[in-house]
Amino acid sequence: MAFPKDFLWGGATAANQYEGGYREGGKGISTADVMTGGSHTTPRRITWRNPETGETGAINLSIFGGMDFPEGAIPDVVEGIYYPSHEATDFYHHYEEDIALMAEMGFKTFRMSINWGRIFPNGDDAEPNEEGLVFYDKVFDECKKYGIEPLVTLSHYETPINLAIKYGGWANRKLIEFFERYARTVFTRYKGKVKYYLTFNEINVMGMCPFLAGGIMKSTPQTKAQGAHNQFVASALCVKAAREIDESIKVGQMLAAGYSYAMTCDPEDQLLVMEREQETLFYSDVQTGGYYPNYRLKKYEREGIVLEDCPEDYELIKNYSADFLSFSCYGSNTQTTHTGEAASGNMTGGVKNPYLTTNAWGWATDPHILRLNLNRLYNRYRKPLWIVENGIGWDDKMEADGSVHDSYRIDYLRANIKSMRDAIELDGIPLMGYTMWGCIDLVSAGTGEMRKRYGFVYVDKDDEGKGTLARSKKDSFEWYKKCIASDGMDLD
Numbered sequence: 020m021a022f023p024k025d026f027l028w029g030g031a032t033a034a035n036q037y038e039g040g041y042r043e044g045g046k047g048i049s050t051a052d053v054m055t056g057g058s059h060t061t062p063r064r065i066t067w068r069n070p071e072t073g074e075t076g077a078i079n080l081s082i083f084g085g086m087d088f089p090e091g092a093i094p095d096v097v098e099g100i101y102y103p104s105h106e107a108t109d110f111y112h113h114y115e116e117d118i119a120l121m122a123e124m125g126f127k128t129f130r131m132s133i134n135w136g137r138i139f140p141n142g143d144d145a146e147p148n149e150e151g152l153v154f155y156d157k158v159f160d161e162c163k164k165y166g167i168e169p170l171v172t173l174s175h176y177e178t179p180i181n182l183a184i185k186y187g188g189w190a191n192r193k194l195i196e197f198f199e200r201y202a203r204t205v206f207t208r209y210k211g212k213v214k215y216y217l218t219f220n221e222i223n224v225m226g227m228c229p230f231l232a233g234g235i236m237k238s239t240p241q242t243k244a245q246g247a248h249n250q251f252v253a254s255a256l257c258v259k260a261a262r263e264i265d266e267s268i269k270v271g272q273m274l275a276a277g278y279s280y281a282m283t284c285d286p287e288d289q290l291l292v293m294e295r296e297q298e299t300l301f302y303s304d305v306q307t308g309g310y311y312p313n314y315r316l317k318k319y320e321r322e323g324i325v326l327e328d329c330p331e332d333y334e335l336i337k338n339y340s341a342d343f344l345s346f347s348c349y350g351s352n353t354q355t356t357h358t359g360e361a362a363s364g365n366m367t368g369g370v371k372n373p374y375l376t377t378n379a380w381g382w383a384t385d386p387h388i389l390r391l392n393l394n395r396l397y398n399r400y401r402k403p404l405w406i407v408e409n410g411i412g413w414d415d416k417m418e419a420d421g422s423v424h425d426s427y428r429i430d431y432l433r434a435n436i437k438s439m440r441d442a443i444e445l446d447g448i449p450l451m452g453y454t455m456w457g458c459i460d461l462v463s464a465g466t467g468e469m470r471k472r473y474g475f476v477y478v479d480k481d482d483e484g485k486g487t488l489a490r491s492k493k494d495s496f497e498w499y500k501k502c503i504a505s506d507g508m509d510l511d
């Protein structure tokens with residue numbers, strides 16, 4: 020049997036894409052609530068408003084980097100324009116029903132995130148918001164009822180907006196202190212209820228989309244480097260806090276582990292792949308490996324990037340590296356210095372790979388990607404691994420009788436689960452678990468769409484906000500249930 024009996028099968032979500040209730044229960048506004056851009060069906064428009072003068076104007080707060088808006092103004096919703104993630108698929112009011120569905124599939128774990136702004140609405144508050152803490156108490160109690168182990172991300176692409184406006188986001192060292200306060204509050208409150216935490220979702224996305232990953236308003240190589248550094252220190256302080264509060268808590272890193280192939284055997288293409296790899300693995304070298312790699316220090320030197328001079332940071336990073344390394348992985352990308360047809364994918368770019376098929380958003384399905392990634396990451400760090408995101412977005416159609424025939428999702432999962440099974444069976448990789456992304460339909464992070472669905476469970480909600488929020492099982496629901504019940508052996 021390839022998968023161990025205690026393998027953590029489950030699904031993954033994020034508060035800002037799933038929870039909704041964006042102004043309920045004392046929650047503060049976060050960067051994710053005011054992100055602009057998206058697909059043509061979900062323009063995600065936001066305005067600024069000066070509460071004193073009543074003046075308003077347009078804002079561009081795209082994932083790639085924030086922009087200025089006038090002093091004293093705050094981001095606000097545009098009347099009459101539907102903003103999908105504000106209601107999302109309303110886990111806030113459906114958590115009992117959703118967790119029961121997860122239990123029916125046999126979930127052993129449920130990856131979710133705590134919305135930082137529910138606990139500290141402004142991020143820099145001295146005291147937490149009790150109503151927010153109570154909400155997650157209820158969620159964790161519900162999980163416990165079914166023996167589901169929560170895996171909690173502390174910051175999944177959201178930072179309280181006040182921290183972005185007042186401090187410039189994670190480029191400012193002050194955020195380390197606020198985050199540590201938040202983490203200590205949560206670790207203490209949920210002691211005995213939550214054992215597994217992740218600090219920052221896809222921490223390496225800081226290099227591409229600093230507003231998304233760190234609420235950074237002014238994107239420059241310097242602010243991105245300092246932003247990442249501050250998140251590394253904050254992550255180390257979380258490991259330290261967990262050891263002080265409850266030794267059984269494990270704090271992991273979360274990396275967007277794209278995988279690059281060279282399009283040709285031209286050594287120039289191989290070099291390009293190596294450089295891309297460095298852009299990703301730098302983040303796990305620091306957070307999981309515990310050290311700043313030479314290739315990154317040299318790059319900073321060449322580019323004139325100088326990190327704030329705090330020698331004690333490097334001691335923390337070394338002494339409190341992540342307990343395990345988790346990662347998201349949807350497919351691979353292909354790099355070349357020659358011409359090729361541009362590809363899209365999970366922020367990976369590159370050119371089209373003629374050996375692979377893609378979904379409607381251009382994301383390639385790669386049957387060996389998990390085994391490849393598990394091998395390279397385990398052999399580099401020799402720490403336990405956890406696949407916390409993998410799945411396929413599709414514009415699922417519901418039939419007249421309420422069924423959803425998502426055979427493409429089953430095919431995708433079959434190939435990917437086989438790939439991780441090979442990594443365990445053939446390569447001896449210690450893998451803790453697997454959580455399929457977006458197990459109950461939720462809003463897309465990249466485009467803000469509802470149409471791009473990932474779930475085993477269909478939620479009746481469209482891009483205009485129409486729908487009853489009713490939940491229905493797709494064909495993949497029964498398939499995954501069977502997969503879990505057979506410890507990953509029955510994939511037919």
Ligand code: BGP
Nearest residue numbers: 033220221412462463464465466
């Ligand atoms: C990852 C994010 C998730 C998720 C997923 C799918 O990068 O961590 O939040 O959304 O990608 O992306 P999308 O929602 O854009 O399809």
